[in-house]
Amino acid sequence: MPEGPSIVILREAVHSFTGKKVISAKGNTKNIDFTQLEGTKIIAFKSWGKHFLIRFPKFTIRIHLLLFGTYRINERKDSPARLSLTFAKGEELNFYTCSVTRIDQPLDEVYDWSADVMNEQWDSKSALSKLKKQPAALICDALLDQHIFAGVGNIIKNEVLFRTHIHPESKAGKIPLAKLKQLVNETVIYSFQFLEWKKEFTLKKHWLAHTKKICPRDHIPFKKSYSGITRRRSFYCEVCQKLYR
DNA sequence: TGGAATGTTGGAAC
DNA sequence: CGTTCCAACATTCC
Numbered sequence: 583m584p585e586g587p588s589i590v591i592l593r594e595a596v597h598s599f600t601g602k603k604v605i606s607a608k609g610n611t612k613n614i615d616f617t618q619l620e621g622t623k624i625i626a627f628k629s630w631g632k633h634f635l636i637r638f639p640k641f642t643i644r645i646h647l648l649l650f651g652t653y654r655i656n657e658r659k660d661s662p663a664r665l666s667l668t669f670a671k672g673e674e675l676n677f678y679t680c681s682v683t684r685i686d687q688p689l690d691e692v693y694d695w696s697a698d699v700m701n702e703q704w705d706s707k708s709a710l711s712k713l714k715k716q717p718a719a720l721i722c723d724a725l726l727d728q729h730i731f732a733g734v735g736n737i738i739k740n741e742v743l744f745r746t747h748i749h750p751e752s753k754a755g756k757i758p759l760a761k762l763k764q765l766v767n768e769t770v771i772y773s774f775q776f777l778e779w780k781k782e783f784t785l786k787k788h789w790l791a792h793t794k795k796i797c798p799r800d801h802i803p804f805k806k807s808y809s810g811i812t813r814r815r816s817f818y819c820e821v822c823q824k825l826y827r
Numbered sequence: 828t829g830g831a832a833t834g835t836t837g838g839a840a841c
Numbered sequence: 842c843g844t845t846c847c848a849a850c851a852t853t854c855c
Binding site for chain 1: 845846850851852853
């Protein structure tokens with residue numbers, strides 16, 4: 583469910599609820615006071631990386647779907663909702679097994695919009711300079727660093743590294759600048775490609791590396807390892823993905 | 828059927 | 842006190 587592009591799909595799916603008044607708020611989250619939502623209007627829906635943000639006049643509700651989070655629009659699951667918002671005419675938004683928190687500061691103080699790969703304010707140069715400040719970091723870790731690439735998850739990581747021919751355990755500081763620029767650019771391109779394929783329900787079909795056993799370029803077995811400090815699984819080809827070290 | 832997975836956090840350990 | 846590391850959370854799929 584929850585890499586950045588999937589959160590964009592969620593944001594687009596609930597867009598018509600903008601401006602609507604919450605009639606009642608319920609759920610099993612212990613982090614928020616439901617009564618403060620009731621009777622207030624949603625000003626806007628936003629997202630930052632994997633964070634889904636519901637703006638109310640005086641505060642924001644942040645929803646993070648983590649690994650297993652789901653939602654339903656004008657429908658319910660059998661399991662209890664973490665947060666359930668109901669509106670006039672029986673309309674409702676339901677969120678399950680997610681993290682729900684309240685943000686009281688202005689969002690511009692909380693979020694660096696230029697770090698969100700899906701945001702129009704995304705800034706490749708900024709990402710590049712952050713990478714340069716962490717020369718010892720493995721690139722598989724850097725790609726998952728939400729301060730640099732907010733919204734990138736393990737699927738995007740594996741796909742982008744394969745597409746740019748970079749070994750996941752390469753050191754950020756050892757990758758030539760031109761190659762690093764290519765990586766940053768490809769991360770954004772693939773994230774939007776992910777968005778389109780996800781909307782078409784053809785995302786998995788287009789995976790070249792993630793969960794794959796054979797390299798489609800060299801037709802030899804992929805390596806699978808739990809690499810970096812993040813210890814997330816990496817799928818890569820030792821022949822066509824260069825290790826910079 | 829048990830184990831692993833598109834992820835993050837809080838607190839223990841040092 | 843700062844940093845690091847790992848258990849915990851919880852659902853779905855194979």
